[in-house]
Amino acid sequence: MDSGFTFDWGAAFGSLPYLIKGIPYTLLISFGGLAIGFVIGIIFGLLSINKNRLLRWPATAYIEVFRGTPILVQVLFIFYGLPDIVGGPINALTAGIAAIALNSGAYISEVVRGGVQSIDSGQSEAGLSLGLTRNQTFWSIIWPQALRRMIPPLGNQAIVSIKDTSLFSVIGVGELVRQGQVYIATTFTAFEVYFMVALLYLAITLTLSLLLRIVERRGIAST
Amino acid sequence: MQHIVDMTNLDKYFGDLHVLQDINLSVSPGEVVVVIGASGSGKSTLIRCVNGLEEFESGSLVVDGHELAPKGANQQNLQNIRKEVGMVFQQFNLFPHLSVKDNVMLAPMKVRGASRSEAADSAMKLLDRVGIANQADKSPKQLSGGQQQRVAIARALAMEPRLMLFDEPTSALDPEMIGEVLDVMRELAKEGMTMMVVTHEMGFAREVADRVIYIHGGRIVEEGKPADVFDHPQNERTQSFLSRVLKH
Ligand SMILES: Nc1ncnc2c1ncn2[C@@H]1O[C@H](COP(=O)(O)OP(=O)(O)O)[C@@H](O)[C@H]1O
Numbered sequence: 001m002d003s004g005f006t007f008d009w010g011a012a013f014g015s016l017p018y019l020i021k022g023i024p025y026t027l028l029i030s031f032g033g034l035a036i037g038f039v040i041g042i043i044f045g046l047l048s049i050n051k052n053r054l055l056r057w058p059a060t061a062y063i064e065v066f067r068g069t070p071i072l073v074q075v076l077f078i079f080y081g082l083p084d085i086v087g088g089p090i091n092a093l094t095a096g097i098a099a100i101a102l103n104s105g106a107y108i109s110e111v112v113r114g115g116v117q118s119i120d121s122g123q124s125e126a127g128l129s130l131g132l133t134r135n136q137t138f139w140s141i142i143w144p145q146a147l148r149r150m151i152p153p154l155g156n157q158a159i160v161s162i163k164d165t166s167l168f169s170v171i172g173v174g175e176l177v178r179q180g181q182v183y184i185a186t187t188f189t190a191f192e193v194y195f196m197v198a199l200l201y202l203a204i205t206l207t208l209s210l211l212l213r214i215v216e217r218r219g220i221a222s223t
Numbered sequence: 224m225q226h227i228v229d230m231t232n233l234d235k236y237f238g239d240l241h242v243l244q245d246i247n248l249s250v251s252p253g254e255v256v257v258v259i260g261a262s263g264s265g266k267s268t269l270i271r272c273v274n275g276l277e278e279f280e281s282g283s284l285v286v287d288g289h290e291l292a293p294k295g296a297n298q299q300n301l302q303n304i305r306k307e308v309g310m311v312f313q314q315f316n317l318f319p320h321l322s323v324k325d326n327v328m329l330a331p332m333k334v335r336g337a338s339r340s341e342a343a344d345s346a347m348k349l350l351d352r353v354g355i356a357n358q359a360d361k362s363p364k365q366l367s368g369g370q371q372q373r374v375a376i377a378r379a380l381a382m383e384p385r386l387m388l389f390d391e392p393t394s395a396l397d398p399e400m401i402g403e404v405l406d407v408m409r410e411l412a413k414e415g416m417t418m419m420v421v422t423h424e425m426g427f428a429r430e431v432a433d434r435v436i437y438i439h440g441g442r443i444v445e446e447g448k449p450a451d452v453f454d455h456p457q458n459e460r461t462q463s464f465l466s467r468v469l470k471h
Pocket residue numbers: 237240242260261262263264265266267268269
């Protein structure tokens with residue numbers, strides 16, 4: 001049966017200027033959240049391998065909670081739930097960044113843990129035997145090597161988090177998907193607009209992949 | 224003369240395994256002590272106790288005048304001891320993210336507070352001494368095993384240690400590279416470095432050691448001058464160990 005549908009290039013390109021306004025929000029939420037998530041990941045990843053159980057346990061609990069619940073529920077909880085506790089509304093942008101930060105932070109903790117644990121114990125023995133303190137050994141010997149191994153999984157996480165921001169249209173942040181929805185509400189060109197939205201995500205993630213590949217190659221070349 | 228290492232009634236366990244049993248061992252300045260014994264007898268554990276890479280349960284250990292307390296006690300001297308004691312590992316354990324030269328410069332800069340140029344100068348002198356000055360800017364991975372182990376020796380020497388520990392420094396090497404590492408160690412011994420060496424290179428032990436210690440099951444079973452231990456072993460365990468390793 002002929003649905004009579006033809007792809008309307010005019011509608012597709014016509015939506016672009018509007019959609020592009022969402023990109024700064026998408027990028028801000030993604031990279032703002034990831035930057036905080038990286039700091040969280042370093043702290044909690046290192047705590048999760050600490051010898052002290054009192055430090056390890058809360059870190060592990062955080063990781064399990066935020067990996068084990070959907071990010072959509074997390075952002076809804078932050079945006080609609082938390083205001084009851086903090087006693088005032090939470091800005092949608094802030095909620096989005098916080099959700100990415102907490103969620104990616106949990107995954108990045110695992111990346112950090114894995115990266116650090118993958119370094120041969122002979123490395124830290126060599127550092128300690130030279131008279132370096134535990135901290136010096138960690139930061140000048142273990143961490144640089146671990147970080148290099150962490151680049152591919154960190155890149156993965158960045159791509160996942162960028163895509164996750166699309167869910168935040170539900171709290172009304174004017175990111176890519178939200179811009180598309182608003183546009184479609186007046187033009188009824190869902191197919192074309194979501195097609196363009198998808199293309200824009202792809203442009204962002206492919207650019208990131210490319211950059212990561214370059215960084216990775218540099219890293220290997222200098223090893 | 225004050226000993227550099229003084230181990231008295233030292234006991235160490237790995238869980239239920241009594242890996243070092245009532246070890247009494249002193250090392251004098253300038254002395255070369257070679258530790259021999261079968262695999263799993265506790266040789267590595269013994270020398271790793273000396274720089275605190277392994278903790279021990281009881282007994283006393285004084286290294287270069289610094290007392291190292293048993294497990295659980297305050298380990299305030301650990302850093303002081305490690306600054307004075309160099310260690311060379313079977314697997315080299317060079318830092319792969321640093322150049323050969325930076326491997327040697329790291330500890331003097333971080334621990335002794337040497338300036339970059341001071342550290343670089345002495346690193347180059349040391350690399351020259353072990354015959355690798357022309358590879359200084361390479362990554363460790365680009366070097367052969369023998370060269371890597373010589374860098375590891377230079378790295379340890381950069382801290383100007385009073386004592387050097389060697390844990391089977393040639394066991395991971397291709398046979399043709401063993402000689403170049405032993406040559407460097409022989410030089411060091413000649414220059415008066417105090418050394419504790421775990422090795423299966425009996426020729427080296429016989430030639431360089433002032434004293435040979437045979438360990439079996441975590442105990443020192445026999446010790447003495449190399450000629451005595453190798454040619455007239457008193458203990459039957461030493462005899463059978465030596466007849467196994469010297470037979471080729
Ligand atoms: N970290 C460890 N945990 C438990 N057992 C160990 C550990 N390290 C060594 N051992 C055991 O202690 C014994 C002595 O080991 P080691 O000192 O490495 O012997 P050697 O160097 O003479 O081959 C072996 O039985 C070994 O399996």
